[in-house]
Amino acid sequence: MARIDTVATLDGRGPEDFAGFTMLGFASEPGQRLLAMLHGCEAVELAVHDGHVVGYGAVIGDGNTFAFLTSLEVLPDWRGQGIGSTLVRRLQDRFSGRYAFDLACDEGLVGFYEALGFTKATAMLSRNYGGLS
């Protein structure tokens, strides 16, 4: 298996590092928008192969009590190798002292997150699916 490093910093990263990530569906400048989102987070973890970002996990929080895993994405060619799980575990470790470390996900990913120790619950959402410029 290829060597993957995880790093907790955006230092030295530019929009080009994130242009291939499509989950959030930005219609224009996806790399720039994603990088701006990541800079606004309390914590990020990047999965890096040979200097290239192949996955990321992002957490917003209040610095004290609550944390929320807002997004997690692994580039298609790199999925199924444990990278997504590793990113979540790294973030779980970093936020293990919080009252809450929560997330919302689609039904198909319930098993993925249950295997990582999360419990299924009810969430209320207000989303701008497909509407980001």
Ligand SMILES: CC(C)(COP(=O)(O)OP(=O)(O)OC[C@H]1O[C@@H](n2cnc3c(N)ncnc32)[C@H](O)[C@@H]1OP(=O)(O)O)[C@@H](O)C(=O)NCCC(=O)NCCS
């Ligand atoms: C979800 C995602 C991050 C998982 O990353 P990954 O690196 O492929 O995950 P892992 O290799 O660590 O998978 C661990 C396990 O979860 C399972 N799994 C991974 N993705 C899954 C999915 N979309 N649905 C159901 N199970 C999934 C794997 O089969 C694997 O099971 P195994 O241990 O029995 O083999 C990746 O599929 C992705 O980027 N998807 C698109 C974006 C997305 O949906 N993000 C989540 C937002 S909440």
